[in-house]
Amino acid sequence: MRNIPVAEVDHLDRDVLAIATDYPSGYLLDWHDHRRVQLLYAATGTMRVETADGTWMVPGERAVMIPPRTRHRVLMLDVRTASLYVEPAAVPWWPGECAVVQVSGLLRELLLGAVEMEAEYAAAGRDAALVALVLHELSALSGLPLHVALPRHGVFAGLCRDYLADPALAVSNADWARAAAMSERAFTRAFRQETGTSPASWRTRARLLSAVPRLREESVTAVAASLGYASPAGFSYAFSRAFSVSPSSLRR
Template identity: 45%
Template sequence: MRNQSLDTLDPTPRAVLAIGTDYAPGTLLEMHSHRRAQFLYGATGLMEVGTDDGAWVVPPHSGVWIPAGKPHRVKMVGVSTRSLYIEPSAAPRSGSLCEVLAVSPLLRHLLIEAVDVPALYDLRGRDGLLMSLVLQEVRRAAALPFFAPLPAEPRLAALCIAFLHQPDVRTSPLAWARQLHQSERTFSRFFRLHTGVTFAEWRSQACLLSAMSQLAMGHSVTTVALQLGYDSPGAFSTMFRKKLGHKPSAFIAA
């Protein structure tokens, strides 16, 4: 099914519904939730997903698992999506957090095929087998670290959200500590307590998420590196390769 509203299909007595939707570049889906769990795959382009728990970037060849009832917002950067909407009782993954998942070649082809399956498919025929297999592949998909957690502590959350909108690798923990009227040592403990990671780890991850989005929108490596505060494109490329295992140019090509 393509470009159809989930609201009209949600009551269908099937554990899995597959819908393909085309979005104009820059489309923003404001905060919303679904009764069913969702696996959202971008066949093209890149997605930015935000929840109260944090921010995710979903690059090509990846998808995002969204638990049932989880409020989320999505920004599309030239995306044609293939979504699975899954009854909570049939959800192949547990937990209350979103996850970015690697999409294997098999899962990709299953998702492409699934959107041509009618809503009321034959459970015992080919379509039923296809939907059962796609659930198994979502279950076994590997989680990817394209995530920056957001703390529940309101003062720290405000600083983190502002940073995600304008990341700068030169931002120091001392600057944030002063804004919170803390010593740098106290702030370091405070930050880790509320996010589960160090300030340096979180800052690097947030810069990576921004870099992936900007590169996907066509910005040059040099432009992205300087905008994020790196001393040179080479320093930025080193960070990118360390995090993802390949250079920014390879990411752009993909």
């Protein structure tokens, strides 16, 4: 199935529905949710997935696991997706919050094959066997911490969302405290209590996360300099430490 809303086929008696969708660059798929769990795979491009709890960056050839009834929106940057919509009962082990995952070569080919199937594929035979193998491969996915958590406090969440949209180096704790009508000390203490990290550390992680889509087009050296790192090695170390993957590995 290609370029159709899942709502048109959600009623079908199939555990797995596979849909491929092409998006124009910069397209924002606004807030929505699904009854089924979703594996949203970026065959090309980069996706930024947001929920009330955080933001996840999904580089090309990776995917994000989205729980059922989780409100989310997705910014598509030159993206062609292959999505699986799965009945929750078929994957009781599905995570309770979004997770970016590596996609093996086998699963990638299975996803590309699954989107070629009819909506009401045969309950036995090749297509059923492909679906069974897809479910088996899903259970072995490994995660990548390519996300940053968002605070629930309204003022804090607003400041963090604004920063994610424009992660400027010049923003300081004092700037955020003024915007929240709090003293810098009280703001920093309250922010840490809610998020478990300091505002400065949160901004550093958010700034590193913003590098993910840029690494497709720009060199590690250029991205490192724009984010204020004295050397590409320093940037690579910080990025790898934060996200358990090197920035150079996201350039393909």
